[in-house]
Amino acid sequence: MSPSPAGPPPADGLLSAARRNLRELAHGLSHASHPPTPLLAGSPRRWLRLLPYAVVVALAAVFIPVTIQVLAGDYGVPGGLAGALGVAQAAPLLMLAHRPLQAWWIVLTADVLGALVLLGQEPEPGTIWPWTPPAVVGYLFVLLALGLRESRRTVIGVWLTTGVAGLLLYALASARSGGNGVLLFVLGGLVLVIGAAVRERSEAQRRLVEQETISEAERAQRTLLEERTRIARELHDVVAHHMSVITVQADSAPYRIGGLSEEARAEFASIAAGARESLTEMRRLLSVLRSDGTRGELAPQPGLDRVQQLVEATVRAGLPAELSLAAEVAEAVERGGVPQAVDLTAYRIVQEALANVVRHAPDARTRVSVTARDGHLTVLVVNDSPESPGSALETSGTGHGLVGMRERVRLTGGTLDTGPLPDGGFRVAARLPLPPPQPPSASVTPEEP
Numbered sequence: 001m002s003p004s005p006a007g008p009p010p011a012d013g014l015l016s017a018a019r020r021n022l023r024e025l026a027h028g029l030s031h032a033s034h035p036p037t038p039l040l041a042g043s044p045r046r047w048l049r050l051l052p053y054a055v056v057v058a059l060a061a062v063f064i065p066v067t068i069q070v071l072a073g074d075y076g077v078p079g080g081l082a083g084a085l086g087v088a089q090a091a092p093l094l095m096l097a098h099r100p101l102q103a104w105w106i107v108l109t110a111d112v113l114g115a116l117v118l119l120g121q122e123p124e125p126g127t128i129w130p131w132t133p134p135a136v137v138g139y140l141f142v143l144l145a146l147g148l149r150e151s152r153r154t155v156i157g158v159w160l161t162t163g164v165a166g167l168l169l170y171a172l173a174s175a176r177s178g179g180n181g182v183l184l185f186v187l188g189g190l191v192l193v194i195g196a197a198v199r200e201r202s203e204a205q206r207r208l209v210e211q212e213t214i215s216e217a218e219r220a221q222r223t224l225l226e227e228r229t230r231i232a233r234e235l236h237d238v239v240a241h242h243m244s245v246i247t248v249q250a251d252s253a254p255y256r257i258g259g260l261s262e263e264a265r266a267e268f269a270s271i272a273a274g275a276r277e278s279l280t281e282m283r284r285l286l287s288v289l290r291s292d293g294t295r296g297e298l299a300p301q302p303g304l305d306r307v308q309q310l311v312e313a314t315v316r317a318g319l320p321a322e323l324s325l326a327a328e329v330a331e332a333v334e335r336g337g338v339p340q341a342v343d344l345t346a347y348r349i350v351q352e353a354l355a356n357v358v359r360h361a362p363d364a365r366t367r368v369s370v371t372a373r374d375g376h377l378t379v380l381v382v383n384d385s386p387e388s389p390g391s392a393l394e395t396s397g398t399g400h401g402l403v404g405m406r407e408r409v410r411l412t413g414g415t416l417d418t419g420p421l422p423d424g425g426f427r428v429a430a431r432l433p434l435p436p437p438q439p440p441s442a443s444v445t446p447e448e449p
Contacts, residue, residue, distance in 0.1 A: 028154035029101075029161065038097040042432070052097040059141060063090035067134040071114070076121050085114045089135055093142070100145035104158060107142050108165065111135050115169050119176065128178040130169040136184055142237055143188050147195015155192045162188050220403075227404040231411065239282065247275040301370060303343035304333045304370060307350055314354045321366040322352065330374045330435075338377065342432045344371065345408040346379045349416075352401045353381035353428040362384035364425065376414070377432040385424025409433065 037051045068086030071077040077085065088110035095103035115130035123129070131139070139162075145414055166181030250272035254265050302310075304325070311323040332338050338346075350368055357366050366383040403417060405428070409416040414432040422425055 024153055026157075028151060029157045032099070032101045032149075033151040033154060036098045036150055039145075056094050056096045059093040059096070059138070060091060063093060063134055063138045066090075067132070067138070070132055070134050074124060074127055075118055076124060077117065081117065085117065089114060090138055095140060096142065096145040100142065100149050101154065104142050104146055107139060108161070111139065112165055112169070119173055123176065128180045129173075129176045130166065131180050131184055136180060136187075139184065140187060140191050142197045143191045147192045148199050152196060155196050155239050159185075159189050159192055170213040194378060209410065223403050224407070227407050231404065231407055243279050243282070247279070248271050250275060301340070301344050302347045302351075303340070304329065304338065304346055307368070307370065310347070310351055310354065314358065314366075317358065319354070319358055319362060319366060320362075321357075321368060324367070324369040324371075326371040329370050329377065332372060337434075339435060341410075342377060342412050342414075342434065345412050345414075345432060346377060348408055348431070349379050349405050349428065349430050350381060350406055356401050357381075357383045359428070361426070363387045372434060375434050375436065377434050379428075379432070381428040382421070383425050385421075 003101065027356050038049070040048045042405045043049050061252065064086055066084050067090045071082035071085055072079055081283075089107060089431065092103040092106040092110075095106075106236060114132065118129055118132075147155055150158075163185045166185055170181055175237075250268045253268045254260055260268075307325065308323060311321050314321050329338075350370075354366065354368070356365060361383055364383040364386045366381065369378075369380040371378045371380075405418070406416055409432065412432050414430060416431075417427070417429040419427060
């Protein structure tokens, strides 16, 4: 048994490919590749949006009378017929702004009909055939509009159709042909190539802008996620401390409190077991948040008690900075009246704000203020305009600092206000909520019997 052939014969394959290409060309010539929106419709400037309409109106206003005059005066076409042919060949130029493919079909048909009409006229000395001079120039404008709007497949189909029409007319009356059919074919190909090149370059620039926009959005999202991960790692220590305290209190309650029932002892044991399990799960969560190869922080998380050291270190680095820490804030920090999350957030805001001043305005006088009023902790960092504008260490930032500030403040339920000042400085103001003050617990002295 002879093996079956692996595929169709080469001749059948070539024929099938030719039919497929012809179908694609026919589809491109009959279906516009873009919606009927005018060229430059997406431009932000109004005069650019109106420019295509002004151009096509000017073209029609010029070519309609010129075409009629040439047909009637130079080629001897009767006035009524010359007027009809002139309008048919030049009026479709008004459609170039939004429907160039449909305009091309009308213009091509009118030009072919005009060439057939001219065959019945006595040729005048110096006239050319099959295309009149106004028809050639107007047709080139149509091809330019097609090159700027249509796909490469459609452009190739238009060019080939133009050549076929010129070839058929030459075959019909080769003695009358002056060679401008070949001229239109060559010039038309050149114009189509120019229009297609401009269109493809414009599309490439548009895709590049879209890609840059997408990349910028992805970069901002990645920055936000990185900051959230870093904040979550820092807040892990705060939450872990509270869970550890709960575990210790629950474990030691039966020894500190006498006369507990078995149910109460079992309840405290359950609380301690749940707290230990929560600590284990938090460690697993932290291992997920921590990047590969990074090690955990061993130092305790800083707070407002270290803001003074932070400002002093900044001053030693050369930045003229001063700190105003309200007495009630210092007392609240000392007695533990500021939640650890708020305490850490306030410190990080001051740290990041001072770092931004060092990078962007290293010689600007900076004032740091931390106050507590109306149940809120207010952190204010204000710097003046730099004395030497060209002394900035960085002219553009990554955006991590402000993103991190916003995320920290958002997690604590506060508000953040940042922005430049009229005198050229910059202001960072955060308002963080504080818990209501706890009333002092009344100590009851048991009466002696």
